[in-house]
Amino acid sequence: MSTSGSSHSSRAAKKVVVLDYGFGNVRSAERALARAGADVEITSDFDAAMNADGLLVPGVGAFAACMQGLKDARGDWIVGRRLSGGRPVMGICVGMQILFARGIEHGVETEGLDEWPGSVEPLKADIVPHMGWNTVTAPADSELFKGLDPDERYYFVHSYAVHDWSLETANPVMRAPKVTWSTHGEPFVAAVENGALWATQFHPEKSGDAGAQLLTNWIGTL
Known part of the structure; x- marks a missing residue:
């Protein structure tokens, strides 16, 4: 009796939904996640998004x-429900920014999902947008950047960022969030690992082999 190939088929790929709410590079995210070994679906279907092993929110x-597009697709409710149940969510670029309390663009303030305190505000730099490759400074115990060279570069495209991190964990049972930083004119938050909620300001799906490894690291936690 042959068992050839059974070891490869015994572990099903993790199901990841890329939330399709009209704002995001969903196809490039799909390709990058598939390359990292996930079973990927692009959809705004509520049940599919709720039941997936991981939810990726582009932007x-x-x-x-x-924010308006996310609300129209009930994405705000999906993210909140998943996180209340400890189910993994990852935000990318503006998909990270909307996880904060508010965004301020052209003097207009918009409420975010308020999963983290803080404001998304214009980058103060000689050249804006911040477009291209840049290094980051990740915590030594980061799971997201595990196995990646500290000098590795990631692809950014943004004119706004979070410049201050104010969330502290008072409960000794809870692990403190792991915050990664980068600099363009001034320091800004480049990535966050906070329980089931992870996010990056840069685009891992456009960051070559390093981005693929980062997505593999996330999928490995699902």
């Missing part, structure tokens, strides 16, 4: 438009 464009 491009303006903060206010992304």
Whole structure:
């Protein structure tokens, strides 16, 4: 009796939904996640998004438009429900920014999902947008950047960022969030690992082999 190939088929790929709410590079995210070994679906279907092993929330464009699109697709409710049950969510670019309390663009303040305190505000730099490859400074115990060279570069495209991190964990049972930083004109938050909620300001799906390894690290935690 042959058992050839059974060891490869015994472990099912993790199911990851890329939330399709009209604001994000969903196809490039799909390709990158598939490359990292996930079973990927692009959808705004509520049940599919709720039941997946992981939910990826992309985002491009303006903060206010992304928030409106997310609400129209019930994405705000999906993210909140998943996190209340400890189910993994990852945000990318503006998909990270909307996880904060508010975004301020052209003097207009828009409420975010308020999973983390803080404001997304314009980058103060000689050249904006911050577009291209940049290094990051990750905590030594980061799971997201595990196995990656500290000098590795990641691909950024943004004009706004979070410049202050104010969330502290008073409960000794809870692990403190792991915050990764980068600098363009001034320091800004480049990534966060906070329980079931992870996010990156840069685009891992456009960051070559390093981005693929980072996504593999996330999928490995699902």
